[in-house]
């Protein structure tokens with residue numbers, strides 16, 4: 001067992017657990033406010049992050065480590081849509097940077113499987129970032145007219 005690898009896998013797992021609770025709160029709040037289309041998209045991303053947290057735990061257990069259950073953040077509540085998207089863009093950027101550094105570290109520690117896992121996660125986080133940035137850009141540009149399109153599913 002390489003404790004540095006376990007630590008970085010757990011750091012990533014904590015980030016995933018934090019993102020899951022944040023995205024779920026955003027999903028519930030947006031659904032409640034009637035923004036079903038945006039709510040559904042954020043829910044889909046939350047579910048993707050759950051799968052990431054699972055994959056990280058499976059890798060940690062395979063390496064004989066112990067998987068953390070501690071999120072790395074306290075989720076924000078009561079944000080408006082602009083704040084929600086800024087928060088979520090920030091979480092994806094944080095994950096992409098962390099996982100890129102983790103992949104380099106795993107390569108240096110000669111753990112190709114963990115490196116591959118991080119690269120697989122980076123590809124999906126980049127898609128999430130793209131999705132959130134598109135919503136954010138449209139809202140910044142078009143404001144209320146675009147918000148109206150986010151009401152239906």
Ligand code: FE
Nearest residue numbers: 016048049052
């Ligand atoms: Fe993730």
Ligand code: FE
Nearest residue numbers: 092124125128
């Ligand atoms: Fe993500």
